[in-house]
Amino acid sequence: MGIMDGLIFVGNTPDFLADPLVFKRFCKGIPHGRKARKIIWENQKRSSPLSLVFAIYSIETSFRPCWVRVFEVAYLFVFTIRWLLTGMGFRDITVGTFQIGCHIVGDYTRAEYKRKGNYWYPKRSLKLAKAILSLPCFWFNVKVAMARIEQLWEEAMTLGYRFEDAVIYVGAWYNGNESYGRALLRIIYAINDSTPKTPYPWRGGSQL
Numbered sequence: 001m002g003i004m005d006g007l008i009f010v011g012n013t014p015d016f017l018a019d020p021l022v023f024k025r026f027c028k029g030i031p032h033g034r035k036a037r038k039i040i041w042e043n044q045k046r047s048s049p050l051s052l053v054f055a056i057y058s059i060e061t062s063f064r065p066c067w068v069r070v071f072e073v074a075y076l077f078v079f080t081i082r083w084l085l086t087g088m089g090f091r092d093i094t095v096g097t098f099q100i101g102c103h104i105v106g107d108y109t110r111a112e113y114k115r116k117g118n119y120w121y122p123k124r125s126l127k128l129a130k131a132i133l134s135l136p137c138f139w140f141n142v143k144v145a146m147a148r149i150e151q152l153w154e155e156a157m158t159l160g161y162r163f164e165d166a167v168i169y170v171g172a173w174y175n176g177n178e179s180y181g182r183a184l185l186r187i188i189y190a191i192n193d194s195t196p197k198t199p200y201p202w203r204g205g206s207q208l
Contacts, residue, residue, distance in 0.1 A: 035097075038139065042146050048153035052167060055187035056149065056174065060099045073136045076102075084129045089114075089121035095135045098145035105131050110145045146173065 035110045039057065043050050059201075072095045079090035092102045092115065103120045106113045113122035122128055134140040151175050156166035164185055171181025 020060055035138065038142055039146075042142055046146060046150045046153075047157075048146075048150045048170075049188070051188045051191045052148070052153070052170060052184060053149060054191060055184040056098060056171075059180070059183065059186055063098060064099070069136075076135065077133065080129055080132050083122070084124060084126075087124050089116075089119050091118055092120040096141035097138055098141050100135060100144050100148070102132060102135075104148055105135055105144060108147055130177070 009131060039053060043053055072093055075091070075093060076095050081087060083090055090102075094101045102122075103115060104115060105111075106120070106128065107123055109125075109128050111122050111125055111128040113120050115121070131140075135144070149170060152170040153166065155173075156169040159169070161169055167185045167188060168178060168181030171184045172178045174180070
Protein backbone atom coordinates (compact mmCIF):
# COMPACT_ATOMS: atom_id res chain seq x y z
CA MET A 1 0.00 0.00 0.00
CA GLY A 2 1.31 3.44 -0.89
CA ILE A 3 1.20 6.58 1.21
CA MET A 4 -1.88 7.86 -0.61
CA ASP A 5 -5.24 6.91 0.87
CA GLY A 6 -7.65 5.49 -1.68
CA LEU A 7 -5.00 4.12 -4.05
CA ILE A 8 -3.74 0.53 -4.05
CA PHE A 9 -0.29 -0.08 -5.45
CA VAL A 10 1.59 -3.21 -6.46
CA GLY A 11 4.45 -3.46 -3.99
CA ASN A 12 6.90 -5.10 -6.38
CA THR A 13 6.33 -2.76 -9.34
CA PRO A 14 9.74 -2.52 -11.06
CA ASP A 15 11.48 0.84 -11.32
CA PHE A 16 11.45 1.41 -15.09
CA LEU A 17 14.29 3.92 -14.67
CA ALA A 18 16.63 1.42 -13.05
CA ASP A 19 18.47 0.98 -16.35
CA PRO A 20 20.97 3.88 -16.65
CA LEU A 21 20.44 4.06 -20.43
CA VAL A 22 16.67 4.32 -20.00
CA PHE A 23 17.10 6.95 -17.31
CA LYS A 24 19.44 8.96 -19.56
CA ARG A 25 16.86 8.79 -22.34
CA PHE A 26 14.16 10.23 -20.12
CA CYS A 27 16.42 13.03 -18.92
CA LYS A 28 17.11 13.95 -22.54
CA GLY A 29 13.35 14.21 -23.07
CA ILE A 30 13.11 17.54 -21.25
CA PRO A 31 11.31 20.04 -23.53
CA HIS A 32 13.25 22.69 -25.41
CA GLY A 33 12.54 25.66 -27.65
CA ARG A 34 8.98 26.84 -28.22
CA LYS A 35 7.43 23.96 -26.29
CA ALA A 36 9.58 24.68 -23.24
CA ARG A 37 8.72 28.39 -23.41
CA LYS A 38 5.00 27.61 -23.61
CA ILE A 39 5.20 25.30 -20.60
CA ILE A 40 7.27 27.82 -18.61
CA TRP A 41 4.88 30.66 -19.46
CA GLU A 42 1.83 28.61 -18.48
CA ASN A 43 3.47 27.43 -15.26
CA GLN A 44 4.32 30.95 -14.08
CA LYS A 45 0.70 31.38 -13.04
CA ARG A 46 0.81 28.27 -10.88
CA SER A 47 2.50 27.00 -7.72
CA SER A 48 3.43 23.51 -8.93
CA PRO A 49 7.18 23.04 -9.55
CA LEU A 50 8.30 23.46 -13.14
CA SER A 51 10.72 20.54 -12.69
CA LEU A 52 7.73 18.31 -11.89
CA VAL A 53 5.96 19.38 -15.08
CA PHE A 54 9.11 18.79 -17.12
CA ALA A 55 9.55 15.34 -15.57
CA ILE A 56 5.99 14.33 -16.51
CA TYR A 57 6.57 15.66 -20.02
CA SER A 58 9.77 13.63 -20.28
CA ILE A 59 8.10 10.35 -19.34
CA GLU A 60 4.94 10.79 -21.38
CA THR A 61 6.73 11.81 -24.57
CA SER A 62 9.25 8.96 -24.29
CA PHE A 63 6.80 6.07 -24.12
CA ARG A 64 4.56 6.76 -27.14
CA PRO A 65 5.83 6.02 -30.67
CA CYS A 66 4.31 8.09 -33.49
CA TRP A 67 2.06 5.31 -34.79
CA VAL A 68 0.44 4.94 -31.37
CA ARG A 69 -0.25 8.66 -31.19
CA VAL A 70 -1.81 8.59 -34.68
CA PHE A 71 -4.07 5.72 -33.58
CA GLU A 72 -5.07 7.62 -30.41
CA VAL A 73 -6.03 10.72 -32.38
CA ALA A 74 -7.96 8.69 -34.97
CA TYR A 75 -9.86 6.83 -32.25
CA LEU A 76 -10.60 10.07 -30.42
CA PHE A 77 -11.96 11.76 -33.54
CA VAL A 78 -14.14 8.85 -34.70
CA PHE A 79 -15.67 8.03 -31.32
CA THR A 80 -16.16 11.65 -30.28
CA ILE A 81 -18.19 12.26 -33.44
CA ARG A 82 -20.17 9.07 -32.81
CA TRP A 83 -20.82 10.14 -29.21
CA LEU A 84 -21.94 13.58 -30.34
CA LEU A 85 -24.38 12.05 -32.83
CA THR A 86 -25.68 9.12 -30.77
CA GLY A 87 -24.80 9.81 -27.14
CA MET A 88 -22.94 6.48 -26.87
CA GLY A 89 -20.01 6.44 -24.48
CA PHE A 90 -16.50 5.41 -25.48
CA ARG A 91 -13.16 4.33 -24.03
CA ASP A 92 -11.56 6.89 -21.73
CA ILE A 93 -8.21 6.96 -23.56
CA THR A 94 -5.27 9.25 -22.90
CA VAL A 95 -4.11 11.57 -25.67
CA GLY A 96 -1.47 14.15 -26.45
CA THR A 97 1.87 15.32 -25.12
CA PHE A 98 0.89 14.89 -21.46
CA GLN A 99 -1.36 11.87 -22.11
CA ILE A 100 -4.50 13.50 -20.75
CA GLY A 101 -7.53 11.26 -20.20
CA CYS A 102 -10.87 12.21 -21.74
CA HIS A 103 -12.54 12.44 -18.33
CA ILE A 104 -9.88 14.94 -17.24
CA VAL A 105 -11.09 17.17 -20.09
CA GLY A 106 -14.59 16.65 -18.72
CA ASP A 107 -13.41 17.88 -15.32
CA TYR A 108 -11.59 20.80 -16.96
CA THR A 109 -14.75 21.94 -18.77
CA ARG A 110 -16.99 21.04 -15.81
CA ALA A 111 -19.01 18.67 -17.95
CA GLU A 112 -21.44 16.08 -16.65
CA TYR A 113 -20.35 12.47 -17.16
CA LYS A 114 -20.36 8.98 -15.69
CA ARG A 115 -17.54 6.44 -15.71
CA LYS A 116 -17.72 2.66 -15.76
CA GLY A 117 -14.44 0.81 -15.91
CA ASN A 118 -12.35 2.14 -18.79
CA TYR A 119 -15.33 3.79 -20.46
CA TRP A 120 -16.97 7.12 -19.84
CA TYR A 121 -20.41 8.45 -20.71
CA PRO A 122 -20.51 12.24 -20.92
CA LYS A 123 -23.61 14.27 -21.52
CA ARG A 124 -23.63 15.48 -25.13
CA SER A 125 -22.25 18.98 -25.48
CA LEU A 126 -20.71 20.92 -28.35
CA LYS A 127 -18.42 22.68 -25.87
CA LEU A 128 -17.12 19.37 -24.53
CA ALA A 129 -16.79 17.92 -28.04
CA LYS A 130 -14.66 20.89 -29.09
CA ALA A 131 -12.46 20.47 -26.00
CA ILE A 132 -12.02 16.72 -26.56
CA LEU A 133 -11.11 17.21 -30.22
CA SER A 134 -8.62 19.92 -29.18
CA LEU A 135 -6.82 17.49 -26.86
CA PRO A 136 -4.19 16.42 -29.45
CA CYS A 137 -3.22 20.11 -29.88
CA PHE A 138 -0.08 20.82 -27.85
CA TRP A 139 -1.26 24.19 -26.54
CA PHE A 140 -4.57 22.88 -25.23
CA ASN A 141 -2.98 19.70 -23.88
CA VAL A 142 -0.56 21.83 -21.86
CA LYS A 143 -3.38 23.92 -20.40
CA VAL A 144 -5.36 20.88 -19.26
CA ALA A 145 -2.26 19.11 -17.94
CA MET A 146 -1.18 22.18 -15.98
CA ALA A 147 -4.59 22.48 -14.39
CA ARG A 148 -4.53 18.81 -13.41
CA ILE A 149 -0.98 18.92 -12.02
CA GLU A 150 -1.76 22.10 -10.11
CA GLN A 151 -4.86 20.54 -8.57
CA LEU A 152 -2.89 17.50 -7.40
CA TRP A 153 -0.01 19.62 -6.12
CA GLU A 154 -2.36 21.82 -4.09
CA GLU A 155 -3.96 18.70 -2.63
CA ALA A 156 -0.54 17.42 -1.59
CA MET A 157 0.33 20.76 0.01
CA THR A 158 -2.99 20.82 1.85
CA LEU A 159 -2.26 17.34 3.20
CA GLY A 160 1.07 18.65 4.50
CA TYR A 161 3.37 16.42 2.44
CA ARG A 162 7.02 17.31 2.18
CA PHE A 163 8.38 17.84 -1.35
CA GLU A 164 9.37 14.24 -2.08
CA ASP A 165 6.07 12.79 -0.88
CA ALA A 166 4.15 15.50 -2.73
CA VAL A 167 5.84 14.49 -5.99
CA ILE A 168 4.96 10.83 -5.38
CA TYR A 169 1.38 11.84 -4.57
CA VAL A 170 1.05 13.79 -7.83
CA GLY A 171 2.59 10.97 -9.84
CA ALA A 172 0.39 8.33 -8.22
CA TRP A 173 -2.83 10.18 -8.98
CA TYR A 174 -1.67 11.38 -12.40
CA ASN A 175 -0.73 7.89 -13.59
CA GLY A 176 -2.32 5.54 -11.06
CA ASN A 177 0.95 4.03 -9.88
CA GLU A 178 3.25 5.05 -7.05
CA SER A 179 6.34 3.90 -8.98
CA TYR A 180 5.52 6.61 -11.53
CA GLY A 181 5.83 9.22 -8.78
CA ARG A 182 9.17 7.80 -7.69
CA ALA A 183 10.37 7.94 -11.30
CA LEU A 184 9.35 11.59 -11.44
CA LEU A 185 11.40 12.24 -8.32
CA ARG A 186 14.52 10.71 -9.89
CA ILE A 187 14.14 12.84 -13.02
CA ILE A 188 13.59 15.97 -10.92
CA TYR A 189 16.82 15.29 -9.04
CA ALA A 190 18.60 14.95 -12.38
CA ILE A 191 17.10 18.26 -13.53
CA ASN A 192 18.29 19.91 -10.32
CA ASP A 193 21.81 18.57 -10.81
CA SER A 194 21.93 20.02 -14.32
CA THR A 195 20.60 23.43 -13.21
CA PRO A 196 22.77 24.57 -10.26
CA LYS A 197 21.52 28.15 -10.48
CA THR A 198 18.06 27.10 -9.30
CA PRO A 199 18.72 24.81 -6.31
CA TYR A 200 15.21 25.05 -4.87
CA PRO A 201 12.83 23.89 -7.65
CA TRP A 202 9.81 23.54 -5.40
CA ARG A 203 9.73 27.18 -4.32
CA GLY A 204 7.51 28.84 -6.86
CA GLY A 205 6.16 27.63 -10.18
CA SER A 206 8.47 29.75 -12.30
CA GLN A 207 11.65 28.01 -11.16
CA LEU A 208 13.10 24.69 -12.19
